[in-house]
Amino acid sequence: MEVVYCSVPHLFWRKKFWCNCDICNSYLTSSWSLEFNNLCDWYSHLLQNSTSQTIHIHVLGNTITANPNNVEYMLKTQFDNYPKGKPFSTILGDLLGRGIFNVDGDSWNFQRRKASRELGTISIRSYAFEIVTAEIRYRLLPLLSSVAGKDGAVLDLQEVLRRFSFDNICKFSFGLDPGCLELTLPISHFADAFDLATKLSAGRAMAASPLVWKIKRLFNIGTEKMLKEAIGKVDILAKEVIRQRRKLGFSTNQDLLSRFMAITEDELYLRDIVISFILAGRDTVASALTCFFWLMATHPEVAVKIRDESDHIIKPNQEFATFQQVREMHYLHAAVYESMRLYPPVQFDSKFARDNDVLPDGTFVKKGTRVTYHPYAMGRMETIWGTDCMEFMPERWLENGAFCPVSPFKYPAFQAGVRVCLGKEMALMEMKSVAVSVLRRFDINLVQWGAMLGFDPGLTATVRGGLPVVVTERRKIAPPSSTYC
Structure with a gap:
């Protein structure tokens, strides 16, 4: 309650609730949607036509840039002046709490150091x-097969990939298997509640x-009532994850949650870590893979080249690529990078100027201003690409066949500078493993x-309406030799 009342004078002092400039008028009336399918495409258009590659949405108090020099300045040169900031933490605080994506300073440093030590080891990558x-092997390929x-069999590939990445992140981060990708495609109340909570939380930033x-939120009505209910379900299930992990024991386990539980008993803090892990490892990977397979369907010549490359590296009698073989597939790596250039899982990221x-492009930034760099637009800039x-x-x-x-x-799909994504290499490994396994066996x-x-x-970027596809088998899959557990 205090947050609302105390913020009112500040908002009237800092915000322009109405602006007659063309950009703000188009935003407020949504007239941009008459020409563009997505808000990010409209932003890209504006940035492409800006001499500085920077624009201002006055009614949002937001400066948006696609200028690589500005991005480097924010994420590296003057990192301390561009934290996530209190406004961002307030917007996502109900969902993310004190998780790594929603904090600055000592709390961020501690979580990052701990996660960096764990994610950087060879054992954890293996x-x-x-x-x-x-x-x-045991779920994704059998489901597609x-x-x-089958006549009339249409599959929402985005939903399948979200289930796939949810199972993976839960096993890797918590040592628990939700089994979302079983052939029956069971309902996951946790995943559904998480989806709604992230969507409604992001909607706050659009106001x-x-x-x-x-x-x-104060009167518990409308979207805020829905958000509170969704977060309540997320909280219950996150606590159950922690309870199960404690029940099974965590002192000798490899999963990340166990490693954090060994150093803290703060239930709320552990809950925030659980939510952050899911956001990082589930939604981004599923988004990137969804757009990748859409591009494979619309550019079959690229899929052919990936298959040809894999045939030269994977032995004829070998069912799955090894970790090292995946690393040797330079064309596959390039295709994944190119896909995320055009369709980054996180389309924009905001900071708030401390002073x-x-x-570098000469744009003045007032203290407290939201400054957003836009990877989606940057992938569409002639000045860069x-x-x-x-x-x-x-x-x-590629240069002489090498990535x-x-x-x-210039390519902040994994952020850059001090906050560069710690899970970058594992995310790329997961995406490439899925890509080569599916493309070798299916159209x-x-x-x-x-x-x-x-x-x-x-x-994160969720494809509207999903990705309905028809799957055709190219190569028969041998049945699994043992049960997945």
Whole structure:
């Protein structure tokens, strides 16, 4: 209650609730939607036509940039002046609490150091690879095979990939298996509640004034009532994860939750860690893979090249690629990177200026201003990628057949600088393992051709309406030799 009342004078002082400029008028009236399918496409258009590659949404108090120099300045050079900030923490605080994605300072440093030590070890990466391979072998491929070639069998591939990544992150992070990708596709109340909570939390950031959602939260009405109920379900199930982990014992286990539980007994803090792990490892991977397979269906020549590369590296009698073989597939790596250039799982990321500042492009940033860098728009900038920036072309990442990265400040799909994603290598391993395993065995065909991808509002890019596909088997899969557990 105090948050709402104390923030009112500040909001009227800092915000412009109405602005007659073309951009703000288009945002407030949603007239941008008459020409663009997604808000991110409209932002991309505005940034492409800005000489500084920076724009201002005055009614949101938001400065948005696609300028790599600005991105480097925010994420590296002046990192301390661009924290997540209290406004961001307030927006996502009910869901993420004190998790790593919602804090700054000492709390962020502690969680990052701990996670960095664990995720950087060879043993934990081998453990993750084993989990992913088992989920592919015993669940993902049998599920796809069960619908392949059946008349009228349409599969929502996005839903399948979300279930796949949810199982993986729960086994890897908590040592528990929710079994969401069983052939019966059981309902997961936790996953459904989590989806709704992330969508409604992200909706708070879209409001022209935080006063709107804060009043709704105060009176427990509308979307805020729905959010409270969804978070309540998430809380119950997150606590159950912790309880089960304690029941099974955690002192000798490899999962990340066990390692955090060994150093703290704070139930609320552990709950926040559980939620952060799921957000990081489930939604982003599923989003990236959904867009990847959409691109494979619309660019079958790329899928052919991935299959050809894998045939040269994987032995004829070998069922699955090894960790090292996946690392040797440079064209596959380039295709995954190119997919995330055009369709990053996190389309934008915001910081809040601690003090007055001037960005490298000359933009003045007032203290307290929200400053957003936009990876989705950056992937569509001719100044960064050339005149063919809108083309899906994995070859742009290759030099003499070898993958060649660019500056992460031009390609911040995994963030960059001090907050660069700690799970980057494991996420890439998971995506590439799924990609090569599925493409070698199946053709994935879209039910609806010609339409561009549309995205629902959320913390990560969720394809609107899912990804309905028809699956055709290219290569018969041998039945699993043992039960997955």
